[in-house]
Amino acid sequence: MSSEAPATHKMFFREAIAKAMREEMRREPRVLVLGQDVGAFGGSYREFDGLFAEFGAARVRDMPVAENATIAIGAGAAAAGFRPLVSITYMDFLMLGFDPLINYAAKLRYKTGGRLCAPLVVKTTAGALGQGVAHSQCLEAWLISVPGLKVVAPSTPADAYGLLKTALRGDGPVVFIDHKRLFPIPGEVPVAETPVPFGEAIVRRAGRDVTIATHGFMTLVALDAAASLAERGISCEVVDLRSLAPLDLDTVAASLRRTRRLVTLEEGQPTCGIGAELAFRLFQRLGAHPHARVGALPAPVSSNPVFERACIPDAARVRDAVLGLLAAPSPAIPEQERP
CATH class of the missing domain: 3.40.50.920 (Rossmann fold)
Structure with missing residues (x-):
């Protein structure tokens, strides 16, 4: 048996997110992207570059500045059988979508006796980078107290890639937390598809x-x-x-x-x-x-x-x-x- 390390290539954190999304959208036609500036612009941090050109507006949908409605639409689409990723540009504004995220998506499995679930991923960006009091918060401690909600926070491009793939394949809902300062950081990412399991430090x-x-x-x-x-x-x-x-x-x-x-x-x-x-x-x-x-x-x-x-x-x-x-x-x- 070969003992060689898996083949990798270097990419930025934001590129690792785009790689995971591209692979999962090719693998599973029910995966959608919803959010502000996710279409032709490629995302606020360019983490969705190239997806709109490949998959079109039907699967990569620009949404209005209405976080509550966007998460609610994503939760409803998930309950109907789709596998949406909702992008919330600033974690501070995730609070606007707490009702559909916490009272609907996270509780759906419990309310229906396991007959329905919400395979929803909410990707949100935390942290301070010169943008002030309402664009700099890290609120993950609020989220971990919610039964039925999974919360992950990668620190490397490889983990951004692997954790996002796991999130998109799971039953959800998942809050995937990245950080403004991580997007331009490079790292080695496996060439082969390599999901990272939840619950493993x-x-x-x-x-x-x-x-x-x-x-x-x-x-x-x-x-x-x-x-x-x-x-x-x-x-x-x-x-x-x-x-x-x-x-x-x-x-x-x-x-x-x-x-x-x-x-x-x-x-x-x-x-x-x-x-x-x-x-x-x-x-x-x-x-x-x-x-x-x-x-x-x-x-x-x-x-x-x-x-x-x-x-x-x-x-x-x-x-x-x-x-x-x-x-x-x-x-x-x-x-x-x-x-």
Whole structure:
């Protein structure tokens, strides 16, 4: 058996999304794209380039600036047998579509005793990039509390490609969260079709002293912090969650058993955030352990670049959190996990 690594080619994050969409639209004629500027323009971040030319207006449909109606149409089309992807340019405006997403799509399987489902993917773009208080939020922590809703957040082109393919093939609904700062970042993507399963985190950097658990663009921030701390002889393990609902607790718990210290990192608010949920679930499983949460400051994200940088976590804040944990004594984690 050959031990050679799978063939890959380098592409930008946005191109990996277009590759996944193109392949799935060729494979499954029921896959549609709905959203603002998704047609001839190719998407606000050019992540749908070439789809309109190949599949036409019947399957790549420009929608008005009406997020509630767009998600409602997508949810209804999904219930009727189509497999739509609805593009919401800014995650902030996903709130306008919460009623059809949460009260209809996420509950449809439950309300019909499993007779209907909504294979809907809502792709939305989070994060700060100089666009101000209503175009910069990361609201994924709101979404993971909704039963019936899957939530994923890739950090690499390969995972954007693989997670999107899984989302488009599943029963849904799925919220696929990308980040403005990720679109121009390149990476290796498999040549062969390679879906990435939901519920599987990945260790991006092995380490022994501290576990940093994060997702999305903050994975790159965590890796920068880990590289800086390595110069001081501090070894950080970076775990990219990738899937927020379902959440892979096993991979993070295995890492924490080795390092005995946890830093959670997110661009959203740490209050009732992803990190708070993760830390509590790990406490339930492993008992008490030193941990720190790093997230946005409790303030709206300003369009002023100085204030924006002050609000959003960076590698320096992650380093400070790690150093603070290392300065405190670390209790032993019990050999047997709690039930």
